[in-house]
Amino acid sequence: MIRKLFGSLFFRLALLVMTVVIATQLFTISLANRERHKLLERQLYIQVLDTLSFLENSMTGMDNEEKQNFLDSYNRPGLPSLLPFNADQGQRFADELPPIGAMLTQRLSHDLNEPIQAHFALRDDHSELWVHVHVLGQPYWLVMPFGRYRDRMITTMLQASLLAGLFATILASLFAWRITRPISRVVQASRELASGEMPKQIPETGPREVQLLAHNFNSMAQALDNAARERRLMLAGLSHDLRTPLTRLKLTLEMQEASVDQHDMLSDIDELSRIVRQFIDFARAEESNQMVPVALADLASSVVARFRREGMDARLDIRGEPELQADALALERLLSNLLENARRYGQPPVVVRLERGENEARLAVIDHGKGIPEALRETALAPFERLAEHRGTDGGSGLGLAIVSRVVKQHDGTLNLTEEDGAFKVDIRLPMA
Helix, strand or coil: CHHHCCCCCCHHHHHHHHHHHHHHHHHHHHHHHHHHHHHHHHHHHHHHHHHHHHHHHHHCCCCCCCCCCHHHHHCCCCCCCCEHHHHHHCCCCHHHHHCCHHHHHHHHHHHHHCCCCCEEECCCEEEEEEEEEEECCCEEEEEEEEEEHHCCCCHHHHHHHHHHHHHHHHHHCCCCCHHHHHHHHHHHHHHHHHCCCCCCCCCCCCCCCHHHHHHHHHHHHHHHHHHHHHHHHHHHHHHHHHHHHHHHHHHHHHHHCCCCCCCHHHHHHHHHHHHHHHHHHHHHHHCCCCEEEHHHHHHHHHHHHHHCCCCCCCCEECCCCCCEEEHHHHHHHHHHHHHHHHHHHHCCCEEEEECCCCCCCEEEEECCCCCCCCCHHHHHCCCCCCCCCCCCCCCCCHCCCCCCHHHHHHCEEEEEEEEECCCCEEEEEEEEE
């Protein structure tokens, strides 16, 4: 389920929009943070210059003792301080300067045309930037409080970015759902069409390309439905019209005097009637009739009894008596076609086995003939497909297994052609719900 979601167009569109929005937000935050660093660095640079200018003006003309007394009164906690050059002895500094401190050092070095040394000290309750300067030709450490210049993200901007990202996620999901919803309808309708059902008309909404896709699918589905309807009418009408002359021919032959060829001619007419009946069954197999409760054991007993009366060695193996909602006439056609195929192409004995699974009914027809080669089993289920060894020699129509396959699909079941203990087995499983 998760893999299906990740591979969907909806997820990919939503992910694309969210990725673009998040990337834009990150770029905006980075740009804003960079501009903020420049602004703070400029403020710190101006403060350093103003402090140095004030100190030089104030200390001009003083002797060393007066300078020391002035600095003792000037240096206060939390304010800029001017310390002797050896004041860094025993101090603990960070390994790297913060971005603002590095920018300030680079700018001072450029403006003063000499390398400037700086250190960053992180104390328990405050932080300091130590800058090596010269005041009146003597080296000092200018210690600048760094609290207001801390490199921290702007809380308001982060909150705005999170809200924008959340809004973009919701908007992207709605946008992706809006685009993919019509396509999902087309996919669902195509599944219904592939299963043999005529889907409902798809609303032709959404972007122009999606509207065109829905319109073309509706046209295609309607054309296929019309073609299927015309084919059913043609098969049913043609088959019905053929039955009347065949019946007349059979009656005429039966009323004539017995001849050498009469038996063969009657057999040919019966064969033609059987083929016509299969055409009718094939046309009806496309129609969805009313589903009613069906006792599968009773239905199988009735069909097997009919074939036994015709001289077929058929046995019924009931291992369970499942009941299901089904089209009784369609299931009767299904079992009749399987038994007819077993009689024509298999070898006795033929066993019809019934079992009841947890949520399914199992119907199997087993004969002891050669069966169908595994490479040809899929082909044998197609309409009008007849195996090469029987082509043109058995009088069949190639619709027997096609009718079976269509009835199984109509009931949402499964059909498998397998082997069991050297015998050929047609295994059918029908859901009981």
